[in-house]
Amino acid sequence: MALEQSLALLSLAETNEKAIPTKSLVFKPKTAKTAEPVPVIVFALKETQTPSGVIAKAAAVKEPRLAKDDLVQEFFATSAKEFTIANLDKKQAGKVKIIIDKAIVDAKDEDVFEISSDSAKVAVSAKNINAFLKGTDIELIEVDFALQASAAATPSANANAAATSKKEALKKEKEASKLDDAKLVGVTVDKSKDFSTWYTQVVTKGEMLDYYDVSGCYILRPNSYTVWETIQDWFNARIKKLGVKNSYFPMFVSAKVLNKEKDHIEGFAPEVAWVTKAGNSQLEEEIAIRPTSETVMYPYYSKWIRSHRDFPLKLNQWNSVVRWEFKHPQPFLRTREFLWQEGHTAFLEKAEAEKEVRDILDLYAGIYEELLAVPVIKGKKTENEKFAGGDYTTTCEGFIAATGRGIQGATSHHLGQNFSKMFNISVENPEGADKERCFAYQNSWGLSTRVIGVMIMTHSDNKGLVLPPRVAQNQVVVIPVGITSKTSEDQKKAINDGAAEILKRLVDSEVRAVGDFRDIYTPGFKFADWELKGTPFRLEFGPKDLASEQVTAVRRDNGEKITVKLAELETKIPEILDDMQKGLLDKARKDFDEHRVFVHEWKDFVPTLNSKNVIVAPWCGDADCEDDIKDSSAKKNNGEDEQVDEKAPSMGAKSLCIPFEQPALKSGQKCVKCDKDATTYCMFGRSY
Amino acid sequence: MALEQSLALLSLAETNEKAIPTKSLVFKPKTAKTAEPVPVIVFALKETQTPSGVIAKAAAVKEPRLAKDDLVQEFFATSAKEFTIANLDKKQAGKVKIIIDKAIVDAKDEDVFEISSDSAKVAVSAKNINAFLKGTDIELIEVDFALQASAAATPSANANAAATSKKEALKKEKEASKLDDAKLVGVTVDKSKDFSTWYTQVVTKGEMLDYYDVSGCYILRPNSYTVWETIQDWFNARIKKLGVKNSYFPMFVSAKVLNKEKDHIEGFAPEVAWVTKAGNSQLEEEIAIRPTSETVMYPYYSKWIRSHRDFPLKLNQWNSVVRWEFKHPQPFLRTREFLWQEGHTAFLEKAEAEKEVRDILDLYAGIYEELLAVPVIKGKKTENEKFAGGDYTTTCEGFIAATGRGIQGATSHHLGQNFSKMFNISVENPEGADKERCFAYQNSWGLSTRVIGVMIMTHSDNKGLVLPPRVAQNQVVVIPVGITSKTSEDQKKAINDGAAEILKRLVDSEVRAVGDFRDIYTPGFKFADWELKGTPFRLEFGPKDLASEQVTAVRRDNGEKITVKLAELETKIPEILDDMQKGLLDKARKDFDEHRVFVHEWKDFVPTLNSKNVIVAPWCGDADCEDDIKDSSAKKNNGEDEQVDEKAPSMGAKSLCIPFEQPALKSGQKCVKCDKDATTYCMFGRSY
Numbered sequence A, B: 001m002a003l004e005q006s007l008a009l010l011s012l013a014e015t016n017e018k019a020i021p022t023k024s025l026v027f028k029p030k031t032a033k034t035a036e037p038v039p040v041i042v043f044a045l046k047e048t049q050t051p052s053g054v055i056a057k058a059a060a061v062k063e064p065r066l067a068k069d070d071l072v073q074e075f076f077a078t079s080a081k082e083f084t085i086a087n088l089d090k091k092q093a094g095k096v097k098i099i100i101d102k103a104i105v106d107a108k109d110e111d112v113f114e115i116s117s118d119s120a121k122v123a124v125s126a127k128n129i130n131a132f133l134k135g136t137d138i139e140l141i142e143v144d145f146a147l148q149a150s151a152a153a154t155p156s157a158n159a160n161a162a163a164t165s166k167k168e169a170l171k172k173e174k175e176a177s178k179l180d181d182a183k184l185v186g187v188t189v190d191k192s193k194d195f196s197t198w199y200t201q202v203v204t205k206g207e208m209l210d211y212y213d214v215s216g217c218y219i220l221r222p223n224s225y226t227v228w229e230t231i232q233d234w235f236n237a238r239i240k241k242l243g244v245k246n247s248y249f250p251m252f253v254s255a256k257v258l259n260k261e262k263d264h265i266e267g268f269a270p271e272v273a274w275v276t277k278a279g280n281s282q283l284e285e286e287i288a289i290r291p292t293s294e295t296v297m298y299p300y301y302s303k304w305i306r307s308h309r310d311f312p313l314k315l316n317q318w319n320s321v322v323r324w325e326f327k328h329p330q331p332f333l334r335t336r337e338f339l340w341q342e343g344h345t346a347f348l349e350k351a352e353a354e355k356e357v358r359d360i361l362d363l364y365a366g367i368y369e370e371l372l373a374v375p376v377i378k379g380k381k382t383e384n385e386k387f388a389g390g391d392y393t394t395t396c397e398g399f400i401a402a403t404g405r406g407i408q409g410a411t412s413h414h415l416g417q418n419f420s421k422m423f424n425i426s427v428e429n430p431e432g433a434d435k436e437r438c439f440a441y442q443n444s445w446g447l448s449t450r451v452i453g454v455m456i457m458t459h460s461d462n463k464g465l466v467l468p469p470r471v472a473q474n475q476v477v478v479i480p481v482g483i484t485s486k487t488s489e490d491q492k493k494a495i496n497d498g499a500a501e502i503l504k505r506l507v508d509s510e511v512r513a514v515g516d517f518r519d520i521y522t523p524g525f526k527f528a529d530w531e532l533k534g535t536p537f538r539l540e541f542g543p544k545d546l547a548s549e550q551v552t553a554v555r556r557d558n559g560e561k562i563t564v565k566l567a568e569l570e571t572k573i574p575e576i577l578d579d580m581q582k583g584l585l586d587k588a589r590k591d592f593d594e595h596r597v598f599v600h601e602w603k604d605f606v607p608t609l610n611s612k613n614v615i616v617a618p619w620c621g622d623a624d625c626e627d628d629i630k631d632s633s634a635k636k637n638n639g640e641d642e643q644v645d646e647k648a649p650s651m652g653a654k655s656l657c658i659p660f661e662q663p664a665l666k667s668g669q670k671c672v673k674c675d676k677d678a679t680t681y682c683m684f685g686r687s688y
Helices: A002-008 A052-059 A069-076 A126-135 A145-152 A161-177 A195-205 A222-241 A262-271 A294-304 A350-371 A418-422 A450-459 A489-508 A523-532 A543-548 A566-594 A602-610 A623-632 B002-008 B052-059 B069-076 B126-135 B145-152 B161-177 B195-205 B222-241 B262-271 B294-304 B350-371 B418-422 B450-459 B489-508 B523-532 B543-548 B566-594 B602-610 B623-632
Strands: A020-028 A040-045 A097-101 A112-116 A121-125 A139-143 A209-211 A218-220 A252-254 A273-278 A281-289 A313-322 A337-347 A377-380 A392-400 A405-416 A441-448 A476-480 A513-515 A537-541 A550-555 A561-565 A596-598 A614-619 A654-659 A680-685 B020-028 B040-045 B097-101 B112-116 B121-125 B139-143 B209-211 B218-220 B252-254 B273-278 B281-289 B313-322 B337-347 B377-380 B392-400 B405-416 B441-448 B476-480 B513-515 B537-541 B550-555 B561-565 B596-598 B614-619 B654-659 B680-685
Touching: A020 A069, A040 A052, A052 A097, A052 A139, A069 B281, A112 A126, A121 A126, A195 A209, A195 A450, A209 B294, A218 A222, A222 A313, A222 A337, A222 A350, A222 A450, A262 A294, A294 A313, A294 A337, A294 A418, A294 B209, A313 B313, A337 A350, A350 A377, A350 A392, A350 A405, A350 A441, A350 A450, A392 A450, A392 A566, A392 A654, A405 A418, A405 A450, A405 A654, A405 A680, A418 A441, A441 A450, A450 A566, A476 A489, A476 A523, A489 A513, A489 A537, A489 A543, A489 A566, A523 A537, A537 A543, A537 A566, A543 A550, A550 A566, A561 A566, A566 A596, A602 A614, A602 A623, A602 A680, A614 A654, A623 A654, B020 B069, B040 B052, B052 B097, B052 B139, B112 B126, B121 B126, B195 B209, B195 B450, B218 B222, B222 B313, B222 B337, B222 B350, B222 B450, B262 B294, B294 B313, B294 B337, B294 B418, B337 B350, B350 B377, B350 B392, B350 B405, B350 B441, B350 B450, B392 B450, B392 B566, B392 B654, B405 B418, B405 B450, B405 B654, B405 B680, B418 B441, B441 B450, B450 B566, B476 B489, B476 B523, B489 B513, B489 B537, B489 B543, B489 B566, B523 B537, B537 B543, B537 B566, B543 B550, B550 B566, B561 B566, B566 B596, B602 B614, B602 B623, B602 B680, B614 B654, B623 B654
Parallel strands: A020 A112, A040 A097, A097 A139, A476 A513, A476 A537, A596 A614, B020 B112, B040 B097, B097 B139, B476 B513, B476 B537, B596 B614
Antiparallel strands: A020 A040, A112 A121, A209 A218, A252 A281, A273 A281, A273 B273, A313 A337, A337 A441, A377 A392, A377 A654, A392 A405, A405 A441, A537 A550, A550 A561, A614 A680, A654 A680, B020 B040, B112 B121, B209 B218, B252 B281, B273 B281, B313 B337, B337 B441, B377 B392, B377 B654, B392 B405, B405 B441, B537 B550, B550 B561, B614 B680, B654 B680
């Protein structure tokens, strides 16, 4: 069938310039928890307005909303952005409905439509499209949107009037979050009003990352990978001084080995990806992709550690791990494959191991504060929140001021002897073979590319990314300015040569500098472009600068203009880069400090939380009380399976950590929630 | 059942010290090509001699040989080293046979045996073992090996006398390859006589790598990972100067995208590992693990390259890829997961792209020659051997003198416009929108951890690893010597302090130095230990050195002793490290030069090949002729499915490359094989 072939070529074929653009959308209706949702596909002209009220009525469903990736993935094995009607086939008959724009049904056979996904386009004739859709045997509902939309505007004609006006309110809110001076190439929404859309735009338009056609996986582009490489270099230098060596263990782990440590695997089992086939052959035994490497590595620790002289064993690896989460993925923060380092160390003495746990945590805090300019609070996780299978977990916790939510930064675990006893990592007692064997004390610690997401959320703004100078791929961009049609050729050459010379001097002095000499763009366009990509400084070099032997540096985060004498270029630029690095950290620390609020009485807890704060409160230390705090601070929903809006502060407050820096507890101080005595201050918050 | 539980604990439980060691072996009998082999399991006391003649007779099979990993994997889903009788169950009934040592059958119920695999041990009672084996319903054959062995020694009593004497000859050869002065901790076989066993011992005992419980996957230990990190630093610095940027693309690729480029995928399809399950959920669409990333990356190249100003796009990534080969795996050389870098670049101009192909190839040759001290020949692959889907492949080819086989070092491909046309990586013609669109000219280039294997095979010897100084984790080890029972405490302290001071000075001057101050070992033991691990120099510091203010440096590869005045330590040590680096390359180059032989007539071809050479010969350039050369230089087998001995020079000669450096062809020179005119010199050889 010719159409199927055309569709197979989707994302390959050149689009026909006369083709009429269309859109393929997937909606999920409100569905009772016990029922299977029936997605509604809307296939319409791109220009057709397709309000959800009209869809609700036509498909006889409640409150259809644009479906998220997990649903689209489940039904059509692709992401929402990549979905088109080409993903439909007979298998879905009876399980989905299609609403088709009357304008397409009524088209002439030879009219050509463009079917497009986020990454691809194809041109197909109306005849072929209509034949294809009929061939799927899926229920087709023809809708004249133009007519229906006007009808929907009349309350009496619309059974879903209330829902619609709620929608309208939301739409208005969306409208309100639009930036007044937004250009389409730049960020178009306000960070403070629609954080989730803002974040997606900043990470993609800032060229940190791109979406990928396997849901939950993302491409790390050079702008973000440079941050990761900088972290690698910084951390490698420091752990090597601690005697840690890098190595690489396989990504695969057999089911037998994976399941060895029960407490540990329980947390990961639902998220493990399994390889069951190679080529066309079914594997005899299914093989897991590591979600973390404790069980991959420790059988070999047992083999390699033969005597007390083999201690300490300190290995680290930089690798990727896979956790096939079904929750809504989020760039950097929750991804199915992610890059990290995982360190695994074994000691004879508990004290040595415990010292290392804290040494590593300090390095993690260093990565956040020194490199990423993100302040963190160090502390210990509660029993509820610690790494399963370990003795205790230390953590550094960050804070996203824009949403008022906490975020786990990186964790360093003391595993005690739990794993060493399971895997028999033991040696003869150095005090004599007749004494009990000594089992290793172990640690594991990991930091992932999530740090990049935290950094972006913290510093970036409505102009786009803001990168701290120490991790920026390009620290400065040199741009010639002030060239107009009246500028003489000599003057123009002098400005361009001067800018090129500045660039060369900076590169020679190891500042990561680039130049933007593209002559088809105006300086204004270039400014916006480099701001979007987060470059810490732009150096403008124009006629006035040329005359005064200077360059004008404009700082990305606050727009400050600094005049730098050319004679001082090599010393001044590193200085102002350092100033900006420090300024970013100071500002973020102020935000965190102002939004970390002491609360001693339960009545203040939820209101404080709702004002975008995290809370430090006296607490009894009881796990049930912790659960109670979480439940009591969550907004209740009505019991139906309503999708949680990412932005909505509906979730309860988790314990984030018990900070190492503890204020003194007053004698007789009660727990913030229950009537037991408080034993410690604990930090609580809604979190990522 | 208690036994099954015991067996499930295999690799965890402590072994009972009174348990009697056993062995579990898998043999594959000679089997006609059309028949399914029936493996024979031998379960015997460790001390029992189990000659294959006896096994042949008892199981009524021909020429049983120890089975290789692929067979063991197929039948028992584990590697040969990890196989034990615990892997047996009812599923194998009728498909395998078990020969059991009479000594085990006759044991008392309460006798305890130790069942062990390479990485694990468990103690089980005779009663439980015998009950377990009966419970599998597999045919059990009881053999009194002691009795049979003596019978087998009498030719008339043995129908397989000829086979046995062949075995004996092989056994004698194995015996002959044993090193006279071998210690068990060191390498025990001769590189020149049993290369395959030697290599396994060197990589494992030299702590470069360890075997892993998923067949074909290996653990890269710090000794080898350091080599890889050194390569990364060297290569990153140079490609960044060429404008290449690092990035990271997901390891997963959807079937749809993977299959887009047909020529390309054809080569990989049988080796692709598929993820079909997450947790307990079947995935809607199976997802492949990348065997290489052309199809992963190029849809995004198409998206990112919008105008001619977006050229060139030059991305590289350091990642792991998976090719689920069913051939016999070999550490570093053929592994199912391996680390590599893959660069993917796109240009507007063909000439620019072609220049980069060669620039990168030069860097690859630099990694081999400058870092790994391994000489390579640069050239172009023939059409038969090039990367499928590309226009042409350039390569650097190495040579393993010990086996006389060539080895592909790293390849840099010019893809032409094949992929850019498939993935629509194109821009509007800069000369005008009315001109034809311009499709990108692309390259891809990759270098993997295989380089480490080539380095090991080239330099290492019967004492163990030899690491070139530039890539050695530890470049020198400082060892105090000459301390005897008669040494005074003062003298002893002076020697130890002196050695520690030398170590400190070297570390401060950025020599990668370690000290070995373990006082329970003799200097001799330490020397052997550091030689095994390949450390380029040991610095001996004893009473004479103390008196003369010097240290004695002993070079790993040739045993040369060099006296270094302490005053000159910081300048001399780097010098002798450089000398050794150069010496290793010179020696390897001499070996390669002497074994790269010009052959002009076919009659000399196979004999020259059989003398462990690669051949440079005039060739017509015809693909059929190339196949003919390969067939004609292979030893024919008798048509039965005889397993190819890794060492046996039975394979035919492949074309390795058409060297860039070409001797002039004489006018009228014929092809070495056929009667056509030669068009070029081509390098042929047996290869890895």
